[in-house]
Amino acid sequence: MTIATRSSQISPLKRIFNSPKWEMFLASPLAIASLVWLLFVTFVAVIGPIFVAEQANHQDLLLRFYPPFTLDEGVSYVLGGDSLGRPILLQLIVGARTSLIIAAFVVGMSALLGYAIGLYSGYFGGWIDNILLRLADILHTVPSMLLALVVLFVLDPSITNLIVVLGITRIPVYLRTARAQTLEVRERVFIEVARAAGASHWRIMTRDVAPMVFPTIRTLAMLEVATVILQAASLTFLGIGLQRPDVDWGMMVADGREYLRSAWFVTVFPGIIIVLTALAANLFSNWLRAVEDPAQSIHFFSKPRRQKAE
Amino acid sequence: MITFLSRRLTSSIITLIGVVVMVFFLARLTGSPVDVFFPEGAAPERIEAFNRAYGLDKPVIEQFRIFLWKALQGDFGDSIWQQRSAMAAAWGEMPITIVLAAIALSVSTGMAIILGSLAAVFRFTVVDRTITFFSLVLGSMPAFWFALVGILLFAVHWRLLPTSGSNTWLAWILPVATLCLQPIGVLTQVVRGAMIDVLTSGFVRNARARGFNSRRLVFRHALRNAALPIISVAGDIAAGMVNGAVIVGVVFAFPGIGKLIVGAMLARDFPVLQASVVVVGISVILLNLIVDLIYVLVDPRVRLS
Numbered sequence: 001m002t003i004a005t006r007s008s009q010i011s012p013l014k015r016i017f018n019s020p021k022w023e024m025f026l027a028s029p030l031a032i033a034s035l036v037w038l039l040f041v042t043f044v045a046v047i048g049p050i051f052v053a054e055q056a057n058h059q060d061l062l063l064r065f066y067p068p069f070t071l072d073e074g075v076s077y078v079l080g081g082d083s084l085g086r087p088i089l090l091q092l093i094v095g096a097r098t099s100l101i102i103a104a105f106v107v108g109m110s111a112l113l114g115y116a117i118g119l120y121s122g123y124f125g126g127w128i129d130n131i132l133l134r135l136a137d138i139l140h141t142v143p144s145m146l147l148a149l150v151v152l153f154v155l156d157p158s159i160t161n162l163i164v165v166l167g168i169t170r171i172p173v174y175l176r177t178a179r180a181q182t183l184e185v186r187e188r189v190f191i192e193v194a195r196a197a198g199a200s201h202w203r204i205m206t207r208d209v210a211p212m213v214f215p216t217i218r219t220l221a222m223l224e225v226a227t228v229i230l231q232a233a234s235l236t237f238l239g240i241g242l243q244r245p246d247v248d249w250g251m252m253v254a255d256g257r258e259y260l261r262s263a264w265f266v267t268v269f270p271g272i273i274i275v276l277t278a279l280a281a282n283l284f285s286n287w288l289r290a291v292e293d294p295a296q297s298i299h300f301f302s303k304p305r306r307q308k309a310e
Numbered sequence: 311m312i313t314f315l316s317r318r319l320t321s322s323i324i325t326l327i328g329v330v331v332m333v334f335f336l337a338r339l340t341g342s343p344v345d346v347f348f349p350e351g352a353a354p355e356r357i358e359a360f361n362r363a364y365g366l367d368k369p370v371i372e373q374f375r376i377f378l379w380k381a382l383q384g385d386f387g388d389s390i391w392q393q394r395s396a397m398a399a400a401w402g403e404m405p406i407t408i409v410l411a412a413i414a415l416s417v418s419t420g421m422a423i424i425l426g427s428l429a430a431v432f433r434f435t436v437v438d439r440t441i442t443f444f445s446l447v448l449g450s451m452p453a454f455w456f457a458l459v460g461i462l463l464f465a466v467h468w469r470l471l472p473t474s475g476s477n478t479w480l481a482w483i484l485p486v487a488t489l490c491l492q493p494i495g496v497l498t499q500v501v502r503g504a505m506i507d508v509l510t511s512g513f514v515r516n517a518r519a520r521g522f523n524s525r526r527l528v529f530r531h532a533l534r535n536a537a538l539p540i541i542s543v544a545g546d547i548a549a550g551m552v553n554g555a556v557i558v559g560v561v562f563a564f565p566g567i568g569k570l571i572v573g574a575m576l577a578r579d580f581p582v583l584q585a586s587v588v589v590v591g592i593s594v595i596l597l598n599l600i601v602d603l604i605y606v607l608v609d610p611r612v613r614l615s
Contacts, residue, residue, distance in 0.1 A: 030443070134321075134324060134325065134328065135328075137321070137325045137328075138325055138328035138329055138332060141325050141326075141329055141549075141591050141594050141595060142329060142332070142587060142590065142591055142594075143549055143550060143552040143553050143590065143594070144553070145552075145553040145556065146552055146553065146556065146571065146587065146590065149556070149571075149572075149575065150336050150575065150583070150587070151336060153575050154336075226449075226450055230450070230452050230453075233452050233454075233455075234452060234453065234454055234553070234557065237452070237454045237455075238454075238556075238560060238572070250452070250454075253452075253454065253455055253458065257458060257561075260458060260461060260462055260466065261466055264462055267455070267458050267459075267462070268459065268462075270455075271452065271455035271458070271459065274452050274455065275447070275450055275451050275452070275455070278450035278451075278452075279446060279447055279450035281450075282446045282449060282450050283443075283446060286442075286446065
């Protein structure tokens with residue numbers, strides 16, 4: 001108890017910079033690079049479209065497939081022009097907002113719902129638990145992209161629909177994990193003590209069980225960011241879920257597909273941005289997982305040395 | 311063992327019925343096939359006759375009752391576009407997808423075992439870091455983009471491989487590579503983690519102390535123990551191959567269930583769509599049963615408890 005009160009008196013920023021995690025972070029160039037890239041993309045996605053949204057959709061047929069890496073037409077055409085002469089760089093900036101909004105909301109929604117339902121299902125058990133588990137099984141049996149494909153084909157293309165459908169297909173991932181952990185935590189002695197002290201089910205669930213399950217869900221959600229970015233891009237690439245003037249990176253790849261032979265850059269650049277962003281999310285969550293696992297985190301302090309082959 | 315199997319079988323059947331129910335309502339949502347099949351302003355009598363022929367004139371609940379009854383007998387009606395039963399169309403496309411998925415699964419498992427074992431043996435060294443980074447890069451690549459860049463480099467630029475088709479073995483290279491992308495990324499990390507667990511365990515240390523040959527130890531004894539986590543994710547990965555099959559069907563026009571599903575969706579061919587999703591569901595359920603069985607056979611501890 002005393003430790004908890006003392007640490008809460010120090011400002012949260014100071015606590016971060018004094019923690020061993022921060023030192024481990026500084027010791028890992030890949031973690032720094034990936035966090036910097038993620039922050040940069042987020043910054044561009046938030047600020048960028050305010051300034052360039054209009055120019056990004058400006059069509060100039062004289063600049064169709066304008067070749068990249070020249071500054072003759074200004075900075076906006078440095079990555080070339082697409083099939084309607086729109087500047088690819090500015091399209092990427094506008095697309096960043098869509099892609100990140102989808103990723104953030106899908107992960108947030110599925111993690112929150114999966115966490116809450118898993119807690120409830122695992123804590124109370126019974127027939128509701130059975131039904132929920134069976135529903136999760138059914139969702140799991142149909143490959144998630146197939147399901148999203150079939151449902152989104154019917155609905156009007158919109159970012160909201162895309163988020164809701166993708167979000168639903170990702171719920172079982174969290175539901176199973178949260179449920180399994182709750183089942184385990186529920187049997188611990190401190191829960192029994194809380195119950196003996198007269199705490200209500202709601203209180204035990206929210207105050208005692210939920211905080212124990214949370215770290216796993218957080219790690220899982222970090223891992224899911226990259227998966228969701230890739231899945232959302234696959235759907236928009238197939239022409240499902242979004243419609244112009246909305247644009248995301250997957251849609252941009254699809255736009256370039258027909259002109260692959262003559263204008264490679266229309267397809268290649270958006271793909272590179274997807275790879276970099278998904279890779280950064282993967283690298284960062286990988287680092288986070290390693291740091292939170294004491295057995296592995298030791299190695300961030302010891303200098304890399306060649307161990308004898310076993 | 312018998313109770314374990316029968317319990318698994320019952321839950322599989324319930325899941326399957328759930329998939330069938332879901333598929334019916336999803337397909338009804340996608341709009342009427344009349345929109346696609348008839349031009350605007352077609353004679354109302356012809357549309358009515360069409361609706362009657364395919365049972366689309368009855369109330370939804372009635373349609374559902376008929377559908378469910380027939381589905382339990384394996385009858386999903388006839389394809390609206392092709393002159394054959396929907397089930398035949400779906401099963402007809404399965405073999406080539408299964409072959410493709412099996413090749414991709416073998417290639418990716420083989421690669422992952424080699425890379426993951428190397429990373430585990432040389433853990434926390436440059437070798438490990440390089441392999442981990444490489445596998446993360448593969449796992450972060452969108453399959454559709456990889457496929458397009460593959461076409462750009464190997465088919466357009468170097469003219470080594472065809473852009474589409476499935477007639478020559480050369481045409482299989484890019485589709486298989488596209489399907490391997492995600493699995494190699496995921497499996498390498500699984501193999502690495504499992505191998506590190508085994509290699510740092512007591513029995514390996516004991517064997518090494520007794521002067522056991524290293525390579526034999528890693529590949530015979532350690533790998534066998536690391537097989538369990540690999541098998542347990544193999545089912546999920548094989549199910550994920552369906553997503554890859556859709557991409558491969560669209561980008562390379564590669565035949566199979568993926569191409570059929572996308573085609574049926576665009577043509578509003580309800581029966582084929584329903585039958586395909588059910589066939590995919592059955593395959594995934596069977597696959598999970600097989601994975602469970604292998605798990606029990608490989609690990610005596612599960613069998614005994």
